Amino acid sequence: MKMxxxxxxQLCVNMGPQHPSTHGVLYLDLRLxxxxxxxxxxxxxxxxxxxxxxxxxxxxxxxIPFTDRLDYVASMNNNxxxxxxxxxxLNLDVPERAKYIRVIVAELNRIASHLLAIGTFAQDxxxxxxxxxxxxxxxxxxxxxxxxxxxxxxxxxxxxxxGVQFDLPEGIDRRIKDFIKYMRPKxxxxxxxxxxxPIFLERTKNIGILSKETAINYxxxxxxxxxxxxxxxxxxxxxxLVYDKFEFAIPTGKNGDMWDRYRVRMDELSQSLKIIEQxxxxxxxxxxxxxxxxxxxxxxxxxxxRAESPRGELGxxxxxxxxxxxxxxxxxAPSFSNLAVLRELVKGVKVADVVGILGSLDILxxxxxx
Amino acid sequence: MKNYxxxxxxxxxxxxxxxxxTFRNLITPAITLQYxxxxxxxxxxxxxxxxxxPVKCIMCSQCVKICPxxxxxxxxxxxxxxxxxxxSFKYKMELCCFCGLCAQVCPxxxxxxxxxxxxxxxxxxxxxxxxxxxDKYAEWAHPTVR
Ligand code: SF4
Ligand code: SF4
Numbered sequence: 001m002k003m004x005x006x007x008x009x010q011l012c013v014n015m016g017p018q019h020p021s022t023h024g025v026l027y028l029d030l031r032l033x034x035x036x037x038x039x040x041x042x043x044x045x046x047x048x049x050x051x052x053x054x055x056x057x058x059x060x061x062x063x064i065p066f067t068d069r070l071d072y073v074a075s076m077n078n079n080x081x082x083x084x085x086x087x088x089x090l091n092l093d094v095p096e097r098a099k100y101i102r103v104i105v106a107e108l109n110r111i112a113s114h115l116l117a118i119g120t121f122a123q124d125x126x127x128x129x130x131x132x133x134x135x136x137x138x139x140x141x142x143x144x145x146x147x148x149x150x151x152x153x154x155x156x157x158x159x160x161x162x163g164v165q166f167d168l169p170e171g172i173d174r175r176i177k178d179f180i181k182y183m184r185p186k187x188x189x190x191x192x193x194x195x196x197x198p199i200f201l202e203r204t205k206n207i208g209i210l211s212k213e214t215a216i217n218y219x220x221x222x223x224x225x226x227x228x229x230x231x232x233x234x235x236x237x238x239x240x241l242v243y244d245k246f247e248f249a250i251p252t253g254k255n256g257d258m259w260d261r262y263r264v265r266m267d268e269l270s271q272s273l274k275i276i277e278q279x280x281x282x283x284x285x286x287x288x289x290x291x292x293x294x295x296x297x298x299x300x301x302x303x304x305x306r307a308e309s310p311r312g313e314l315g316x317x318x319x320x321x322x323x324x325x326x327x328x329x330x331x332x333a334p335s336f337s338n339l340a341v342l343r344e345l346v347k348g349v350k351v352a353d354v355v356g357i358l359g360s361l362d363i364l365x366x367x368x369x370x
Numbered sequence: 371m372k373n374y375x376x377x378x379x380x381x382x383x384x385x386x387x388x389x390x391x392t393f394r395n396l397i398t399p400a401i402t403l404q405y406x407x408x409x410x411x412x413x414x415x416x417x418x419x420x421x422x423x424p425v426k427c428i429m430c431s432q433c434v435k436i437c438p439x440x441x442x443x444x445x446x447x448x449x450x451x452x453x454x455x456x457x458s459f460k461y462k463m464e465l466c467c468f469c470g471l472c473a474q475v476c477p478x479x480x481x482x483x484x485x486x487x488x489x490x491x492x493x494x495x496x497x498x499x500x501x502x503x504x505d506k507y508a509e510w511a512h513p514t515v516r
Contacts, residue, residue: 058438059436061436061471062436062437062438062471063438064469064471065438065467065469065471066438068469130392134395137401147413147415147416148413148414148415149415150415151413151415151416151417151470151483152416152417152468152470155467155468155469157469157470157471165470165474166415169414169415189391189394189395192387192388192390192391193388193391193392194388196380196384196387197384197385197388198377198380198381198382198384198385199385
């Protein structure tokens, strides 16, 4: 038989919805030609809880605990973006101390989130358990600090419209400082474990390249965008809270491959530590909350506010009709756009790299499905 | 070609670097807690189950109103000396998201959150709690409960 008469069929592989490396319930419909991925169709919606609709039936304060459940790895940042949006709607200014506290907890949560991203990414590539559990060990320290600050380990519900729920507890600054001291050498540990590890390099260098243009066209944000070489960080470019008072760099990558995305997250760890250090040093002694009133009733109008969450630009669009409930609330979740580009990235790669590319994008289904 | 030799030489060095990290961690003490036998004390602000001091409650219903999942319900009646009296105070634990909003708005701190966290049960009825019953959490007694 002549070769030209032979034809092979595409193989359809259903990856997910229950798959250890889809970071939640994501269903990928992979079309393979041998080892190579020809197409990848993403099916989402397995975690849909109609958050946006729920918001229409809740008061502004009541919706804060729901934002915890969007991106449950970084709920402080979700809380923060939401309350900042409502405060913008209300034209409310929060006390300086509350701003500092918010920066500290948001950056701590960014560290916890990036640690999880790096750990699971390494595990997706086959570095089984070791880096993941090292990252979990450090993340546990952050979670313990949060447990002390707000009484919960994952769904913090700490931000309030007009400030924070409680002031920082006594002696927590000591603990945070200790954590910074503890964390710095640990970053070097990860560098030793992963950064130049030849196996890790082989699996990540020049794979899943996201070009600058594609990234912008797909409105990718966060570390994924910065890894493609675009210097865009809302903390610097549209400073909110007191971020403009701190000195920190925005790490960027060059090629936009998996390794660069990993590299950017690693660099952001140390930048976040730097911000926390400055915030702890500069935190003023004052009241941490203003009373926004029990029933929050913003004037009719609309507002869009975006903040930099660990995964990118997290935006809340709120339409108010002057009642106690939002008329409409739309969440712009960074992971949603970051996942959309997956199809472009996996075309032509080997099937084993799909898991790695997905891990390097650091998506979170809670936020995509809402 | 150049790259190939570079990798051949530096690759093992970097591998060994990684191994040094793991070996250094090998000799550090274990940090995991052997859970059922060892238990961590809960923090001061820990948000466990909802609990109530019935005498402090002024029946203002603020906790009921703020609850985002509607899991609290209270009724009151007129007592013998024309004073309001709590009749029932139900807490549907399966709906609670432990957000702590109710404890925060309570003006008299009658409602608070205790430190119970081992709350698994095989009977769904047990999740509907009568907050006026003083022994409501007896089954879930825990060393860190105050
Ligand atoms: S903790 Fe939250 S969900 Fe639970 S009863 Fe209180 S307000 Fe309701
Ligand atoms: S808010 Fe406090 S005082 Fe008011 S009804 Fe609830 S428990 Fe009672």
